[in-house]
Amino acid sequence: MTRISAAPGLQEPIDFPPTDRGHAGRTVAAVLGIALGAAAVAAVLLYLLGGLGVAGVGIAAAAALIPFALVLLAVRWIDRWEPEPRPALLFALLWGAGVSVVVALLFDLGVQIALAAAGGEPDDFLQAVVQAPIVEEAAKGFGVLLLFWFNRKHFDGPVDGIVYAATVAAGFAFTENILYFGRTLVESGVGPQFVFIFVARGIFSPFAHLLFTACTGYAIGKAAERGGAGLAFGAYLLGLVPAALLHALWNGGLSLASNAIEYYLAVQLPIFALAVTAVFLVRRRERTVTRQRLTEYAEAGWFTPAEVALLSTWNGRRRAMRWADQQPDRHRKRAAMDRFVRDATRLGHARQRVVRGRTAIGRTHDERELLGRIVADRQVLTARG
Secondary structure, eight states: OOOOOOOOOTTSOOOOOOOOTHHHHHHHHHHHHHHHHHHHHHHHHHHHHHHHHHHHHHHHHHHHHHHHHHHHHHHHHHTSSSOOOHHHHHHHHHIIIIIHHHHHHHHHHHHHHHHHHHTOOOOHHHIIIIIHHHHHHHHHHHHHHHHHHHOGGGOOSHHHHHHHHHHHHHHHHHHHHHHHHHHHHHHHOSSHHHHHHHIIIIIIOTTHHHHHHHHHHHHHHHHHTTOOHHHHHHHHHHHHHHHHHHHHHHHHHHHHOSOHHHHIIIIIHHHHHHHHHHHHHHHHHHHHHHHHHHHHHHHTTSSOHHHHHHHTSHHHHHHHHHHHHTSTTHHHHHHHHHHHHHHHHHHHHHHHHHHTTOTTTSOHHHHHHHHHHHHHHHHHHHSOO
């Protein structure tokens, strides 16, 4: 295990590490990725406008915002302990709403052209149970894999994989809902059929795509704990199996069930409950890692035991924020406390990468930089206002 040097005194200057040479490359990759996602979203928007019209897209998008907001709230809840970088989340959202949809549409077009050339007819059931689950989950999951390859410094484990997968799924479901709602509007207007489709997709199953793609994200997240691009690709392929099977079970069950409500309550609701339980467990493990790794720093003198307790529990963090809000210079203190908590959490994950032997991913100078910032924020917090 890599040894942690003793903490300097609070007044001792910190020698910050040299600039991370990979930072520029990650920035370029982020800009290119976001640009690609935005271009794909623009192409999908043109496709939707051409088929549904401006009014159709507007009404359908307004209806689709409701389940979209619910999914984003769920993502925020999962991501609360150690929030992921916003550019990475933006890329994930654009990948789901744009690139994944384009891939699914182009593949479907290719299948239709091939069937027409062979004199065959499309099979709606096979499309829903075989084609859609495999193609859509492969496209969505590949966005999570790209985030692992280009954002490995902030991709530490299953929680991160689930967060990125859920964000991709949120974008994909938003666009798909616009398509479904818009087609229903064109065919039957705002009536009983539209209400039925909205309730089925927006109320009963807003988290369906999240559940499917989270399987792939979880698998890639487990691989992220050990590093290795090849291992992550294998995890991606492995995660696609349960993702596609759950997707097929959902689509096929709704097509074959004599009573959709009974099918939902008997099959899908228990699966969803198990998924929520799994998320609770991986989030608890994330807090455990934070406590274990910060305890090592406490033993070396960087934190007090009381600070470790404060930083590694929700109650401790809430008490810390309440304390900051009660100070005379509360805005400055709250900003410093927020940074202190965030950087300490990232420090725990940086230490975990070292312990796991991933120093080529999260270099040890990450620890030095985070420790320097933590010392600076502690000075702000302990200064008399």
